[in-house]
Amino acid sequence: MRQLLDPISIDSGFATDTQCPFCSVQCKIRITKELPVPGSRRFTYMVEGIPNAASEGRLCIKGMNAHQHATSKERLLQPLIRKNGELVPSTWEEALSTIEERFKAGIAEFGADSIGLYGGGSLTNESSYLLGKFARVALGTKYIDYNGRFCMSAAASAGSKTFGIDRGLTCRLADIPLARCIIMAGTNIAECQPTLMPYFNKAKENGAIIIVIDPRATATAAIADIHLQLKTGTDAALANGLLKVLIEEKLVDEAFVAQKTNGYAELCDHLAGVDLSEVAELTGVDVAKIRDAAQAYGSAGTGIVLTARGVEQQTDGHVAVRNFLNMVLLTGKIGKPGCGYGAVTGQGNGQGGREHGQKADQLPGYRSIEDDQDREYVSGVWGIHPDELPRKGVSAYEMMELVHQKSIRSLLVMGSNPVVSNPNADLVEEGLKNLDFLVVADMFVSETALMADVVLPVTAYLENDGTLTNLEGRVLLRESKLETPGDTRHDWQILCQIAERLGKKRFFPFESAEQIFEELRLASKGGLADYYGITYDRLRRTGGIYWPCPSTEEEGNQGMMFEHGFAHRDGKAILFPVASRLPQELPNDDFPLTLTNGRILSHYLSGVQTRKSPSLAARNVENFVEIHPRTAKKHHIIEGEWVEVTSRRGSFSVRSRFTEKIREDTLFVPMHWGGIQNVNKATSPELDPNCKMPGFKTSTVSITPLRLKPVAQQAR
Numbered sequence: 001m002r003q004l005l006d007p008i009s010i011d012s013g014f015a016t017d018t019q020c021p022f023c024s025v026q027c028k029i030r031i032t033k034e035l036p037v038p039g040s041r042r043f044t045y046m047v048e049g050i051p052n053a054a055s056e057g058r059l060c061i062k063g064m065n066a067h068q069h070a071t072s073k074e075r076l077l078q079p080l081i082r083k084n085g086e087l088v089p090s091t092w093e094e095a096l097s098t099i100e101e102r103f104k105a106g107i108a109e110f111g112a113d114s115i116g117l118y119g120g121g122s123l124t125n126e127s128s129y130l131l132g133k134f135a136r137v138a139l140g141t142k143y144i145d146y147n148g149r150f151c152m153s154a155a156a157s158a159g160s161k162t163f164g165i166d167r168g169l170t171c172r173l174a175d176i177p178l179a180r181c182i183i184m185a186g187t188n189i190a191e192c193q194p195t196l197m198p199y200f201n202k203a204k205e206n207g208a209i210i211i212v213i214d215p216r217a218t219a220t221a222a223i224a225d226i227h228l229q230l231k232t233g234t235d236a237a238l239a240n241g242l243l244k245v246l247i248e249e250k251l252v253d254e255a256f257v258a259q260k261t262n263g264y265a266e267l268c269d270h271l272a273g274v275d276l277s278e279v280a281e282l283t284g285v286d287v288a289k290i291r292d293a294a295q296a297y298g299s300a301g302t303g304i305v306l307t308a309r310g311v312e313q314q315t316d317g318h319v320a321v322r323n324f325l326n327m328v329l330l331t332g333k334i335g336k337p338g339c340g341y342g343a344v345t346g347q348g349n350g351q352g353g354r355e356h357g358q359k360a361d362q363l364p365g366y367r368s369i370e371d372d373q374d375r376e377y378v379s380g381v382w383g384i385h386p387d388e389l390p391r392k393g394v395s396a397y398e399m400m401e402l403v404h405q406k407s408i409r410s411l412l413v414m415g416s417n418p419v420v421s422n423p424n425a426d427l428v429e430e431g432l433k434n435l436d437f438l439v440v441a442d443m444f445v446s447e448t449a450l451m452a453d454v455v456l457p458v459t460a461y462l463e464n465d466g467t468l469t470n471l472e473g474r475v476l477l478r479e480s481k482l483e484t485p486g487d488t489r490h491d492w493q494i495l496c497q498i499a500e501r502l503g504k505k506r507f508f509p510f511e512s513a514e515q516i517f518e519e520l521r522l523a524s525k526g527g528l529a530d531y532y533g534i535t536y537d538r539l540r541r542t543g544g545i546y547w548p549c550p551s552t553e554e555e556g557n558q559g560m561m562f563e564h565g566f567a568h569r570d571g572k573a574i575l576f577p578v579a580s581r582l583p584q585e586l587p588n589d590d591f592p593l594t595l596t597n598g599r600i601l602s603h604y605l606s607g608v609q610t611r612k613s614p615s616l617a618a619r620n621v622e623n624f625v626e627i628h629p630r631t632a633k634k635h636h637i638i639e640g641e642w643v644e645v646t647s648r649r650g651s652f653s654v655r656s657r658f659t660e661k662i663r664e665d666t667l668f669v670p671m672h673w674g675g676i677q678n679v680n681k682a683t684s685p686e687l688d689p690n691c692k693m694p695g696f697k698t699s700t701v702s703i704t705p706l707r708l709k710p711v712a713q714q715a716r
Ligand SMILES: Nc1nc2c(c(=O)[nH]1)N[C@H]1C(S)=C(S)[C@@H](COP(=O)(O)OP(=O)(O)OC[C@H]3O[C@@H](n4cnc5c(=O)[nH]c(N)nc54)[C@H](O)[C@@H]3O)O[C@H]1N2
Pocket: 023, 024, 151, 185, 186, 187, 188, 189, 191, 192, 193, 213, 214, 215, 216, 218, 231, 232, 233, 234, 235, 308, 309, 310, 311, 345, 346, 347, 596, 597, 598, 599, 600, 601, 602, 603, 604, 605, 668, 697
């Protein structure tokens, strides 16, 4: 075992293979530690991509620099406990005893449901599975949810309703170059999954028409043949326009629709009432462009539709995705080579993290916590009585509301930085401050950890074994040869140790990630996301296996879903009429502009990791707002100056950045900074009623140069 953090113990040429901790492509990496000058103690790291099926050996700038945060001097190496108002270094013994005492007291006084658990899509399958089990078996609380609620819930619920199963990508990445038309709606792959871009470039070389739907002319839109630069929050309406043209131009695959779908007549009735000029008015996209795009997709022999958070993080995200799925189904472009749909999964384990029970209503293998058979099966695997299993809890932001109301009084956060990444961040901060007891397990003192009573130091991806499921549904094994630095522990170890303190060791006897995976295999057996046939040994031999894989004798499904039918009982998919609607918030005199938000290439989510990496941080040291120069002029803003952006919820301050690539009525702000630069101080907490996704991507705001605001009136 070697310690990567310790320069002295390392021989020149020591190499370790790992997987990038950031996005859902899960590129494989080799990191070699080198002493360029023999005898010196100044070492460097050489980072290279290793070929694997998704990344084909490529790395983006985040992967190239991911070792920097993991080896940063800011890594948390021992537990911290708040004493006299300050977080001070402590021991595991003291930290675990404090947690034991506070959890036991909380349960005794207010019941198990006074404790909440908040997980994340960066956790391995093993840790996220165990977190779900920990909530229900060690604590007996129904309150568990995770940051993936803000990420995949709209697309996941849409896929489940339409196809009968939620699987991010329904085809292989290798199908992308075979598609003759690709629709990329609210997805900025060039900055968010950069190593996938060559698949799209190949498609273009093969003659594909690329359609990008985004209020900004992004780096992804740069490869588009047709860019539909719609008003934020109007995707459902735009899809109605596209569907209308498909029907008018007779571009419907009648045989496919008849054999493989239900609901066609209702959809046709609904579309008869759609007026293209009204759609154009609502979305801000010309009728001619809508026609061009629909014709290109409808008449192409093969085609793929991708959606991501631009479409999904809306209060109608679920139905907006379903309307894009209507297009896929009407044209029969699914279940065959060069065809399919993809909700472009976000986090490293954004797919696996949503399958095995960290969701409020879920049990492992996509089972439901409200279904009696599912409850019985999983209780059997866990060795408890089904009556002991709590029922479903509430979604991530709703948990924060319960925190605010003090109905949840203690919270354990593992793998998220909710005070930065929740909408309506000021309310969330107020709630977290009022908790009786907050425990945060992290590699760093994040903005949320800063508020905690106990902070537990965890291992980073470099030191932590486990499986992660990439955006294709391919399960990958990430093993480590490195020692755990300082006093850090694995997430799953921490859960086992707290469970032991609570007298539940017999349910958490695990001594390795692989032992947990063995139980996960059983718990998922027979479920939609069936991992039973996958073993560490097979993963080592094959380099990755797609789920569902119900038997160790089988290969898994090879990545092409729905070749022989959909996952609903009758094998058919469901067409579903979706109303066009105005965006959730409309501009007025007080809040004249629409604010949207998202990502930039060099930073990751709340920025805790990437801001610790000198090479990444240097590319963007602070946040900014993209604004059209004409809009800036109207609001008396000078390029590069600090401005305050205000919504009905709150205000944040950032530097202005002029660009003609954004709509004049829209502002764009990255989500990677906390504190006064946090865009979420202004975002809306209104939730999609179908999936509880917050409407992150559409709020109306005002913008003022800070120079024109008296200091006393500025937000802080
Ligand atoms: N560099 C980097 N890569 C990442 C991440 C990161 O933080 N940084 N995060 C990872 C994670 S967890 C996720 S979920 C994914 C997210 O990946 P994406 O969803 O691709 O990323 P976003 O930038 O949030 O949003 C995509 C686009 O939606 C557009 N958009 C905004 N409003 C609307 C709208 O109303 N309609 C439409 N059609 N488009 C709109 C934005 O302009 C933006 O270009 O990225 C993953 N990859």
